[in-house]
Amino acid sequence: MQKLFRPVDNSPLILFRIVFGLLIFLEAWGAILTGWVKRAFIEPVYTFPFMDFAWLQPLPGYGMYIYYIIMGIAGLMVMLGLYYRLGIGIYTIMWSGVYFMQKTNYNNHYYLLVLLCLLMCLVPAQAYASMDAKRRPALKSLICPQWCLWIFALQITIVYIYASVAKMHADWFYAKPVSIWFDYKSDYFLIGPLLAKKWFQYAVAYGGILFDLLIAPGLIWKKTRKYAFIASIFFHIFNSAVFQVGIFPYMGIAIGVFFFEPEVVRKIFFKKKPKPAVVNDSLYSPKPLLIMALAVYFVIQLLLPLRHWLFPGSSIWTEEGHRLAWHMMLRVKTGFVSFDVVDPKSGKQWKVRPVEYLTPKQSRAVATRPDMCWQFVQILKKEYAVKGFPEIEIYANSSVSLNGRPMQPLYDREVDLAKIEWKRFEHSEWLLPLKSDDK
Secondary structure: OOOOOOEEEOHHHHHHHHHHHHHHHHHHHHHHHOOHHHHHHHOOOOOOOOHHHOOOOOOOOOHHHHHHHHHHHHHHHHHHOOOHHHHHHHHHHHHHHHHHOOOOOOOHHHHHHHHHHHHHHHOOOOOOOOHHHHHOHHHOOOEEEOHHHHHHHHHHHHHHHHHHHHHOOHHHHOOHHHHHHHHHOOOOOOOHHHHOOHHHHHHHHHHHHHHHHHHHHHHHOHHHHHHHHHHHHHHHHHHHHHHOOOOHHHHHHHHHHHHOOHHHHHHHHOOOOOOOOOOOOOOOOOOHHHHHHHHHHHHHHHHHHHHHHHOOOOHHHHOOOOOOOOOOOOOOEEEEEEEEEEOOOOOOEEEEOHHHOOOHHHHHHHHHOHHHHHHHHHHHHHHHHHOOOOOOEEEEEEEEEEOOOOOEOOEOOOOOHHHOOOOOOOOOOOEOOOOOOOO
16 A cells, blocks of 8 residues: 555656547547548448447447547647646547447557546646646645556556467467558558468467467566567557557557656656655545545456456357457457348248348458447347338358358358347357367
8 A cells, every 4th residue: 555655756747648638539530531430430321339339329420420520639638738638538428438339440549548537537647747737736646656557558468468368279370360450551651562471471470369468567676678679669569550450559658657666767758757755754634435446447358358257159250248348359250141031920021131231341340249230130120120020030141261261151140030039148059169170
């Protein structure tokens, strides 16, 4: 408790607030300017929110543009430290809404941003180099409790370690997903021919395991910290150049500041900032309830990535327990699905293809993600009930390839999906197991 509440130089937190605010500002405006908001929220007729958030739907018309403009303003408030608590609160709520209202564009990085926003709500990141500190000098401070820095280091350590363990999988050892991605990108300027080399694909696959496993220990240990941080910069810039994953490589670089001594950060980035005059044995008032809440939070962070072990089969095939587990870049799934809709009373039958209702990206997701397939079935049930067929049966004809394997069905053709209830904590029996490679 004493270590958690000892006062330390708050320079890493202040620097991260400025960079974090800039990045989330760019994320919001970039989503508008690149057309992502239009593709994700305006063009689709249907959305696929998380199961318990069916009520959370995009704003009608061009409302989502206004939504993202407000997020951009909130990001700017965070960066400037102008009404910081309000700005980070608005962004946290609105970004969480973006995350939960659509799964078509699910990304582990989006989940990470939700968590970082939550942590940023807790810390006094506006205490220095901020408009708030100028408006209200009483807020100004050169120090913060130690826990304000450690929670970010612990969060990213959990992410990296679980990401490494998840990659210790046969497909990754044979560089299957990496080879598919890199072969597709072999026409890239300058680096394209290198990406197509098998030895380089294997080097990236095994390098990814080692980086995720060792980067946090490397940053923690003072003797290797500088070299680990350089490796982090190279790793994230490479990911940015090859995979175009938005702001998140730069977020990964920025969060590395929490592993450095605060004095080092102050001397490099805040040369005019006075050295905090703190007595070594002085403490902030310990807050047991806060520590209990953080302990519960991090226990959840440690347990959530393990829940896929509660389900039989491969999680990268069935998707059960796959989300929120830092299973990053483990699979390339392609395929298609059509649905036979049958009205048992009249004997009428219809062949339905998702692309008749959804965007191409949504259609591909329905073919490979069981929860979205089930949600699409609910859409069909409502559509046909309106047409006068309330008791239809729906059967899926699916064909899916995982990491370059031959096509095989994911959904059981014999099961009437219209009668299936979604099971949140149990295996869905209508999912067929992944066939072994030797069969």
